[in-house]
Amino acid sequence: MPAFLAQARAEIVPALVPQIYATTVAKQNGGMIEIAQGMLAPHRGELSAADAKRFDAALVTLKAAVAEHQQWLDTVLVPQAKGDFRLGATLYDQKMKYALVSDLTRPQIKARATTALTETRAQMYTLARQVLAGKPGAPALPERPSAAQQQAAIEAALQLSYAQRPARDGLMAKARQTLTQATDFVRAKNLISMPDAPVKIITMPKFQQGVAVAYCDSPGPLETSLPTFYAISPIPDEWTDAQATSFLNEYNDYMIQDLSIHEAMPGHYLQIAHGNQYKSVLRAVLSSGPFVEGWAVYAEGMMMDADYMNGDPLFKLTVLKMRLRSITNSLLDIGIQTEGLSREQAMQMMMQGAFQQEREAAGKWVRASLGSTQLLSYFTGYAEHVAMRDEARTRQGAAFDLKAYNDAVLAHGSPPARFVRQLMFGLPIA
Numbered sequence: 042m043p044a045f046l047a048q049a050r051a052e053i054v055p056a057l058v059p060q061i062y063a064t065t066v067a068k069q070n071g072g073m074i075e076i077a078q079g080m081l082a083p084h085r086g087e088l089s090a091a092d093a094k095r096f097d098a099a100l101v102t103l104k105a106a107v108a109e110h111q112q113w114l115d116t117v118l119v120p121q122a123k124g125d126f127r128l129g130a131t132l133y134d135q136k137m138k139y140a141l142v143s144d145l146t147r148p149q150i151k152a153r154a155t156t157a158l159t160e161t162r163a164q165m166y167t168l169a170r171q172v173l174a175g176k177p178g179a180p181a182l183p184e185r186p187s188a189a190q191q192q193a194a195i196e197a198a199l200q201l202s203y204a205q206r207p208a209r210d211g212l213m214a215k216a217r218q219t220l221t222q223a224t225d226f227v228r229a230k231n232l233i234s235m236p237d238a239p240v241k242i243i244t245m246p247k248f249q250q251g252v253a254v255a256y257c258d259s260p261g262p263l264e265t266s267l268p269t270f271y272a273i274s275p276i277p278d279e280w281t282d283a284q285a286t287s288f289l290n291e292y293n294d295y296m297i298q299d300l301s302i303h304e305a306m307p308g309h310y311l312q313i314a315h316g317n318q319y320k321s322v323l324r325a326v327l328s329s330g331p332f333v334e335g336w337a338v339y340a341e342g343m344m345m346d347a348d349y350m351n352g353d354p355l356f357k358l359t360v361l362k363m364r365l366r367s368i369t370n371s372l373l374d375i376g377i378q379t380e381g382l383s384r385e386q387a388m389q390m391m392m393q394g395a396f397q398q399e400r401e402a403a404g405k406w407v408r409a410s411l412g413s414t415q416l417l418s419y420f421t422g423y424a425e426h427v428a429m430r431d432e433a434r435t436r437q438g439a440a441f442d443l444k445a446y447n448d449a450v451l452a453h454g455s456p457p458a459r460f461v462r463q464l465m466f467g468l469p470i471a
Contacts, residue, residue, distance in 0.1 A: 050113060055121035061410045063122035065251050067114040072248025073107050128413045130379040140414040141331055141421055142457040147375055154371040154420055158394065161365045166191045168358045169198035192393070199362065199396055202355045206293040209276055209285050215294065216242050216273055219301040223344070227307050230347050233447040236314035238269060240305055245272040252408050254292070254401075255300055257309035262317050262325030269310045271301070284400055291398035295350075295359040302344050303363070308337035312451055319454035328455035330415060335422020335458065336451075338367050342427075343443075362396055367419035369395040370405075374416035377409050425458035426450075429465070436466065 055063075077100055085093055128136065134147055145153075166186060173179040173194060180193040207215040220242060228235055238260070245255070254274050260267035276285050292300065302308055312333065317325055345360040369391060376382030376390070384406055391402035409416060429450065434441045453461050463470050 053118070055118050055123075057124045058118060058122040059124040059126035059410070060119075060122045061126050061407060062124075063114070063119045065407065065411060067111070067119055068251050069248045070107060070111050070114060072246055072250070074104060075247050077103055126410050127381070128378045133375075133379050133413060137414050137417065141417060142329060142459070143331070143421065145421065147379065150371055150417060150421060151375050153424070154368050157368045157420065157424075158365065158372070161361055161368060162191065162195070165195045165198075165358060165361045165365070168354050168361065169194040172198040172201060172354050172358065195358075195396060198355075198358055202293050202295045202359055203290040204293075205295065206289040207297070209282075209289070212273060212276065212289075212292065212297070213242060213244065215297050216271070216301055219298045220271065220305050223298070223302050223306045223349070226344070226347075226349055227311075231444055232343065232347065233307055233311065233444055233451070234315075236311055238266070238314050240269040240271055240310045242271045242273065245274040250274050252411060254404065255304050257304045257313070259310065259313040260317070262322045269305075269314065271305045271310065273300075280400075287398045288400040291401040293359075295353075295356050296363070298350065298356060299341055299359050299363050302341050302349075303337045307343070307447075308340040309333065312336045312340075313455070315448075315451035316455040319452070321454060324454035324456055329422075329457040330418040331422030331425065332455050332458050332461070333422070334418040335424070335426045338364065338419050338423035339426040339430075342423075343447075364423070365395045366391075366397065367423060369397075370409075370416035371420045373405065373409050374413060378413045422458065429458060429462050432462070433465070 081096075082100070085096055088096060130147070137147065170182045173182060180197050181190050182194055183190060186194065220240070224235075227233065249256070249272070251274075256272050258270040258272055260269065276288060280288070304310065313328075316328065319325060341360050341363060345357050350356040373382070373387055373390060377387060382390075387406050387409070388399075388402050391397040391405060392399065397405070430446060433446050449465055450461060453464050460470065462468065
């Protein structure tokens with residue numbers, strides 16, 4: 042056993058480790074082999090004979106160490122892990138201030154998210170009435186629905202989008218198609234200046250799986266010429282057909298469109314490509330999570346408002362469902378980490394309140410249990426971006442130009458939105 046691994050194990054008290062952390066790392070551990078075999082081994086032929094021999098020996102050692110560590114994870118850490126994953130209110134509030142760089146308190150965020158949830162569901166109901174009008178077997182669609190009528194109508198409308206989904210092995214192909222489509226639309230509508238750096242869609246490496254369905258892996262501020270990777274987690278082989286269908290109902294054709302907008306164009310990929318061009322490396326390194334995630338949610342709404350997919354109401358309904366997810370993320374994070382929200386309560390909040398499918402909700406429970414405060418960044422950041430755009434419209438009046446505004450917002454790197462606002466409008470830096 043390598044000395045560093047032995048020392049690490051000796052310092053870990055399994056009973057203090059939360060069960061969710063233990064089971065997640067046990068699933069990800071094998072990803073170390075995939076990196077060596079899938080990313081490094083293909084370049085073995087570029088090595089000298091001596092270095093190739095050293096590489097072969099190192100790979101053998103790595104495989105043995107990973108296998109030994111896997112046995113320890115499965116037989117010692119996972120069975121004994123009993124720690125509490127909940128952060129608690131005191132530590133949560135302290136961490137939240139650093140994560141958001143905001144004066145908002147936890148109760149204020151919860152109150153704003155609760156109001157936004159009600160407003161977004163009302164918007165979804167309006168679209169549901171449009172989608173279901175005249176459809177045989179449609180539920181009641183009164184102008185002033187009860188809570189049950191609103192729920193039934195939105196669910197029925199969303200079912201129409203679930204019916205349009207890729208095959209179990211067609212997720213990556215659909216993502217590539219939607220990325221091309223979104224890129225062409227942004228360029229045609231001239232919504233923002235386009236980056237030149239390449240973006241590639243990849244299968245999420247195993248060591249990253251189990252936390253999020255997708256992510257954008259942009260080059261660092263010192264490596265701006267490298268490609269951006271838009272990674273998507275594959276459907277696990279062990280999932281039943283029913284579980285895979287649940288996942289694909291959530292990530293149907295419309296949702297993959299929205300996912301590609303969020304992660305790539307004009308979301309994370311585009312924003313970070315702009316941000317990496319800023320002269321301050323420090324500002325790029327210390328990027329603001331709410332600014333970055335908020336921009337991606339803002340980008341979804343911008344595409345909806347620009348009538349992407351020819352203004353298809355099912356796409357608009359999907360964007361609002363995704364916005365509802367970002368709002369629910371805040372309520373979920375606060376509830377789990379500070380209010381003792383149970384898994385059953387969280388699943389109901391996501392599946393009933395935010396119309397998420399079981400596989401998506403189950404995955405989010407794991408993600409929210411593994412971390413804290415990051416899930417706040419979507420809703421709080423989105424609200425900051427919308428407020429800043431509305432202020433620019435008010436200040437500029439008829440002279441307001443969306444492309445010029447978007448370019449200006451992204452011209453300062455990725456600092457907190459409060460600083461971008463001060464820079465854009467020439468306000469004193471507080």
